Each structure stands twice: as structure tokens, then as C-alpha cells.
Amino acid sequence: VFGSLEIGSLFGVRVRVHLLLLAMGGLFLLDPGLGGLLGFGVLCLAVFLHELGHALTARRLGLEVVDITLGPLGGMTRMSVMPESSRIEAWVASAGPLTNLALAALCAVAALTLPVAAWPPWATLALAQGLTFNLVLGLFNLVPAFPTDGGRLLRAWLARRRDWLRATEIAVRVGAWCALLAASAGFALVFSGTALAPQGLALVLVAAFVWWTGKQELAQVRLRHGVASPFEVLAAVLRGPLGSAPPAPAAREAEAGAGLSRDAIEDLERHRGSLSSWRSRREPDGE
Numbered sequence: 001v002f003g004s005l006e007i008g009s010l011f012g013v014r015v016r017v018h019l020l021l022l023a024m025g026g027l028f029l030l031d032p033g034l035g036g037l038l039g040f041g042v043l044c045l046a047v048f049l050h051e052l053g054h055a056l057t058a059r060r061l062g063l064e065v066v067d068i069t070l071g072p073l074g075g076m077t078r079m080s081v082m083p084e085s086s087r088i089e090a091w092v093a094s095a096g097p098l099t100n101l102a103l104a105a106l107c108a109v110a111a112l113t114l115p116v117a118a119w120p121p122w123a124t125l126a127l128a129q130g131l132t133f134n135l136v137l138g139l140f141n142l143v144p145a146f147p148t149d150g151g152r153l154l155r156a157w158l159a160r161r162r163d164w165l166r167a168t169e170i171a172v173r174v175g176a177w178c179a180l181l182a183a184s185a186g187f188a189l190v191f192s193g194t195a196l197a198p199q200g201l202a203l204v205l206v207a208a209f210v211w212w213t214g215k216q217e218l219a220q221v222r223l224r225h226g227v228a229s230p231f232e233v234l235a236a237v238l239r240g241p242l243g244s245a246p247p248a249p250a251a252r253e254a255e256a257g258a259g260l261s262r263d264a265i266e267d268l269e270r271h272r273g274s275l276s277s278w279r280s281r282r283e284p285d286g287e
């Protein structure tokens with residue numbers, strides 16, 4: 001992903017952090033209070049575990065996980081190929097929010113059963129933040145505003161009886177309506193003259209992001225199905241290396257269980273540089 005830095009790998013999944021997120025962390029370091037930095041750390045951890053839930057579930061289903069990127073607007077897990085399968089999409093999409101809801105439940109149980117009153121203040125604060133952030137992340141991602149996880153679950157459900165393209169079109173339209181609602185609420189807050197104006201602006205930005213990325217993903221599905229409008233084809237060409245790696249048409253042959261197809265590797269290399277060292281590490285598996 002453009003502007004991100006690889007910081008290491010966990011369970012064989014490469015982890016990258018966007019420079020903007022590092023800058024945000026740096027700002028919290030300047031803050032003399034501990035609460036902000038602690039909250040930032042707990043939130044990043046909750047987002048990371050959410051993505052790890054997606055990544056490990058995808059790998060269990062036989063998909064190749066490219067990497068996890070933590071950015072200012074949340075996390076992203078990239079798979080080399082995402083098959084057009086309701087079953088696989090439902091498992092992979094639900095794993096993230098379920099991880100957060102399970103962690104929130106764990107924090108709640110800890111708060112009720114452990115002697116938290118005797119803990120140092122930062123530890124009780126971290127527990128409270130862990131409970132709140134995981135609950136909010138889990139629920140927020142279940143909103144059916146495609147391309148959120150909830151939106152993907154909706155598409156998976158729709159695609160049981162429909163063509164994948166048609167299911168995507170409906171899910172993206174529902175997502176656009178959710179984005180419109182959120183943006184209206186955001187604008188109402190911005191012009192309310194209350195202290196909630198910054199939150200309103202953030203809501204408008206998130207809504208715009210959801211609307212835009214939903215449209216982009218629909219365009220990718222339309223390209224893959226050969227029904228893209230000339231404008232969508234042009235946009236995909238112009239987006240080039242800065243956009244997210246679109247699945248190569250031939251990559252569809254690699255259904256669940258298969259690794260990277262030749263085309264997928266070539267496509268990824270165009271965006272991210274040579275993957276040869278990574279490939280040779282995989283060789284002994286006998287794949």
C-alpha cells in the first residue's frame with residue numbers, strides 16, 4: 001500500500017503500518033497525559049486483532065494472505081485472490097467483527113471477576129478502553145455499508161440466490177444509502193453549533209470513504225465480469241499502481257484452496273516489487 005512501512009510479521013502474515021498512522025502516534029507521544037497514548041495503542045491493537053481474525057480465517061480456508069496494513073482509517077487485509085464464493089466471503093468477513101466482540105466479552109468478564117479496584121489506574125483504564133473500542137469496532141463493522149464486513153456479509157447472503165455481480169450491485173446500493181444517511185447525520189452535527197461538530201465531520205469523511213470504496217469495488221467486479229463501462233475501464237487504467245491491486249481476470253481460475261496464480265503474482269509484482277524471495281520461501285511446501 002502506498003506510503004506504508006513493513007514492520008514485521010506475525011504467524012507468517014506480514015504487517016505494514018501507514019506513515020499517517022505513525023504520525024498520529026507521534027502526536028500522542030507529545031501529549032503529556034497518558035490517556036490519549038494508551039487509548040491510541042489499545043485502539044490500534046483492537047484494529048490489528050480484527051484484521052488478524054480476517055487473515056487467519058482466510059488462510060485456514062486456503063487463501064493466500066498478502067499482508068495486513070494498519071492505516072489512519074482502519075485496517076486492511078489483502079488476499080491475493082478472493083474467490084466469488086458466498087461461503088468463503090461469509091467466513092472471512094465475519095471473523096473480524098467476531099474477534100472484536102469476543103475480546104469485548106473477555107474484557108467484560110475480566111472486569112467482573114478480577115480485582116480491578118486494586119489495579120493501577122492505567123490498567124483499569126486500558127481494560128475499559130479495550131471493552132469500549134472492541135464493542136464499537138465489532139458493531140460498527142457489522143453495519144451493512146458495503147465494503148464494510150457487514151456489507152460483505154450482506155453480499156454473501158444475496159449471492160446465494162443471485163449472480164455475484166448482481167449481489168455486489170445491490171450490496172453497494174445499500175451501502176450508498178447507509179453512507180448518505182451517515183453523511184446527513186454528520187452534516188447535521190457539523191451545523192448544529194454544538195461541541196460534536198468534529199465528530200460530525202469525521203462521520204461525513206467516513207461516509208464519503210465508504211461510498212467511494214464501494215463504487216471502486218463494484219467497478220472491479222464489473223471489470224472482472226467484462227461488463228465495465230468505458231469510464232470504469234479508463235479509471236482502472238489511470239488508477240494504475242497507486243490503487244489497490246485489482247484481482248487479475250485469470251486469477252479467478254485459482255479457486256479456494258489454490259495458491260497464487262501466475263497472473264496474480266505478476267499483477268502483485270507490478271504493484272509491490274519482486275515477490276521472488278517470498279515465493280522461494282513457499283517452495284518447500286510442495287505447492
Ligand SMILES: [Zn+2]
Nearest residue numbers: 096097141149
Ligand atoms: Zn473487517
